[in-house]
Amino acid sequence: MSIPALGLGTFRLTGQTVIDSVRNGLEAGYRAIDTAQIYGNEAEVGQAIEASGIPREAIFVTTKIWTENLSRARLIPSLKESLAKLRTESVDLTLIHWPSPGDAVPVAEFMTALAEAKAQGLTKQIGVSNFTIGLMQRAIDAVGAKEIATNQIELSPFLQNRKVAAFAASHGIHITSYMTLAYGNALKDPVIQAIASERGATPAQVALAWAMQLGYAVIPSSTKRANLESNLAARTLRLSADELARIAALDRGERLTSPQGLAPVWD
Structure with missing residues (x-):
């Protein structure tokens, strides 16, 4: 199952x-929703999905394991708690x-535990975030x-993360x-x-079309319906080689998310 190119993020929304x-x-028209244990909104996301009347199998749901739950003893139980909140038997990612x-x-400990969660049918796919x-x-x-x-990473016109993206692609x-x-x-800009x-x-x-044209998935969030609808149109916008080059030149390594005590030593 491929990851949808454009999904709806829920960071900081409660x-x-x-x-x-x-x-x-x-x-x-969104059919991909991105949440996480630490967002504190899985239950509300699950409520909204259930109330939508859209079949669960038509919606790609992603959640993320928080650092406190990475041990072999905690990872799968915590994912089961997330599934209960999301009102689903499994998530897509x-x-x-x-x-x-x-x-x-x-x-190795948390990745093998995550692979076991997949083997148990709790999640269809697995991955990482903020990995160097x-x-x-x-x-x-x-x-x-x-x-x-x-690998879900901070990536924008100002932080294009080319080394990490190239390694992942390889x-x-x-x-x-x-x-x-x-x-x-x-x-x-x-x-x-x-x-x-x-x-x-x-x-x-x-900006969204630029990222998708490079092959990346994007998960913008918004509390405004007009913006949500407008962002969807990015899927059909094709930028020229010149336009892509103009945006490529904006890279200045400007990272906005690097929480102390949590962030690794970035590439």
């Missing part, structure tokens, strides 16, 4: 806000949200590259981009605004 966002997204701080739980090249190699050594569906590992719009900074104006598109559509 309570009725996330219920409304997921409902609006599903009504607009389960990721390791962040590598274990200080390597407290070895990569070195961590990806350790995950590959543990379960094999074919078992790792994606092993057949898909890249999912989060924060593709760089907390809205991409919408204010003159180059992206100019391309959007030339194309009669929005800056968000241009």
Whole structure:
């Protein structure tokens, strides 16, 4: 099962806000929802999916295992708790949200536990998030590259993460981009605004189309239905080689997410 190119993110959305966002997204045509244990919204996401009336098998659901649940003893029980909240017997993709701080739980331990969760039918695919090249190699050594569906990383026009993306591609590992719009900074960039104006598109559509055209999946979030609907149009926007090159030149290694005590040493 391939990972949808455009999904709906739910980071920082809780309570009725996330219920409304997921409902609006599903009504607009989204069929992929990204959540995580640490977001504290799995129950609301599950409620919104169930209430939508859309068959569960038509929606690609991703969740992520938090660092406190990475041990062999905790990983599968915690995923079962997530499934109960999400009101589903299995999710489509389960990721390791962040590598274990200080390597407290070895990569081999949590990756083999995650592979066991897949073997038990709790998740259809498995992957990682916020993994460097070195961590990806350790995950590959543990379960094999074919078992790792994606590495979900911060990736935007200003942080293009080319080394990590190239390593992943060389092993057949898909890249999912989060924060593709760089907390809205991409919408204010003159180059992206100019391309959007030339194309009669929005800056968000241009940035999302750029990432998808490079082969990455994107998971933007929004609390506004108009933005959710507009972002979907990025799927049909094809940028020229010149436009892609103009955006490629925006890379400045600007990382916005690097929590102290949690983030690895980045490539």
